[in-house]
Amino acid sequence: MDQIESTNAFSREFLEKLSILKQERAKAVADLSASGRTDEARFSRIQMNIVEIFEKMYHASVKMSPSQEHLETIGKSYMSYFETIPKNWQLALEEAKQFGNHEAVHIETLKLAQAEAIKTMFVEALSRIKS
Amino acid sequence: MSPEQQVKFFKALADASRLRVISSLMESPKYVELLAERLELAASTVSFHLKKLEEVGLVTKEKDQYYITYALTKEVFDKPLSAWFESASVATNEEAAREAAYRQKIIDSFIKYNKIKSIPVQRKKRLVVLEYLLEAFKMDTRYTEREVNIIIADYHDDFATLRRELINERMMAREGGIYWRMR
Numbered sequence: 089m090d091q092i093e094s095t096n097a098f099s100r101e102f103l104e105k106l107s108i109l110k111q112e113r114a115k116a117v118a119d120l121s122a123s124g125r126t127d128e129a130r131f132s133r134i135q136m137n138i139v140e141i142f143e144k145m146y147h148a149s150v151k152m153s154p155s156q157e158h159l160e161t162i163g164k165s166y167m168s169y170f171e172t173i174p175k176n177w178q179l180a181l182e183e184a185k186q187f188g189n190h191e192a193v194h195i196e197t198l199k200l201a202q203a204e205a206i207k208t209m210f211v212e213a214l215s216r217i218k219s
Numbered sequence: 220m221s222p223e224q225q226v227k228f229f230k231a232l233a234d235a236s237r238l239r240v241i242s243s244l245m246e247s248p249k250y251v252e253l254l255a256e257r258l259e260l261a262a263s264t265v266s267f268h269l270k271k272l273e274e275v276g277l278v279t280k281e282k283d284q285y286y287i288t289y290a291l292t293k294e295v296f297d298k299p300l301s302a303w304f305e306s307a308s309v310a311t312n313e314e315a316a317r318e319a320a321y322r323q324k325i326i327d328s329f330i331k332y333n334k335i336k337s338i339p340v341q342r343k344k345r346l347v348v349l350e351y352l353l354e355a356f357k358m359d360t361r362y363t364e365r366e367v368n369i370i371i372a373d374y375h376d377d378f379a380t381l382r383r384e385l386i387n388e389r390m391m392a393r394e395g396g397i398y399w400r401m402r
């Protein structure tokens with residue numbers, strides 16, 4: 089398999105994983121809403137939005153890469169989003185802690201945890217390719 | 220209980236998970252991890268719900284050697300349901316409750332951590348924000364313009380506009396450079 093095919097195969101597999109994660113969150117939103125657990129449904133929706141953000145960022149990383157055969161370039165670009173995007177959430181978390189806003193603390197913590205889980209998923213998928 | 224507090228109280232109850240937390244605590248006081256295990260929820264989720272209930276006085280917490288234990292507030296649950304509606308402003312004036320909910324919505328939209336995010340364009344919304352700001356001033360106290368500016372600047376950079384609006388809406392009065400609260 090040449091590099092382009094290999095990169096495309098990786099992208100398909102990773103995006104499929106994100107799609108499954110999104111569907112799980114969407115199902116959680118529906119189930120929790122139906123059972124009157126409105127706050128938890130809202131939290132699941134927020135987490136689903138985080139998955140969508142990083143799904144879009146992966147597409148952006150692929151588009152911005154000078155050469156689609158270079159998974160390493162795509163990977164570096166994508167990983168940089170895990171540094172920049174959660175920064176605001178981290179700031180919001182610190183502010184929420186400072187002012188004792190427990191709901192905001194809970195939400196920002198969930199967002200950061202979801203981002204971290206996606207990053208871990210990506211890093212593990214990359215290391216499987218390399219090994 | 221004010222209309223705002225009543226809305227907040229019943230909103231706290233209007234969640235299936237929180238009702239399950241309450242049911243579980245009716246059996247006995249519990250700490251977070253035990254509730255999480257019994258209700259099959261993440262501990263962080265249980266903590267969130269307990270804090271919501273604590274905010275409206277439905278649960279209290281007590282720290283012992285190892286755990287923080289949560290229990291239902293007996294006085295709240297011993298009260299008959301009718302007692303929650305005995306406030307004249309709500310029992311006889313449904314509009315007061317709607318107004319309270321509207322005010323809270325505006326405050327949540329335009330104010331964060333005691334900072335005014337933006338000054339509403341719509342007058343009705345602006346009045347809610349100005350009334351919120353007005354609470355920073357004491358009744359029967361005289362302020363210089365500089366003092367007024369300093370107090371307002373703590374909420375929003377455009378203290379001049381807000382100072383002018385407080386005067387225009389007759390929430391504050393001014394004479395000879397001295398300001399005071401009207402209501």
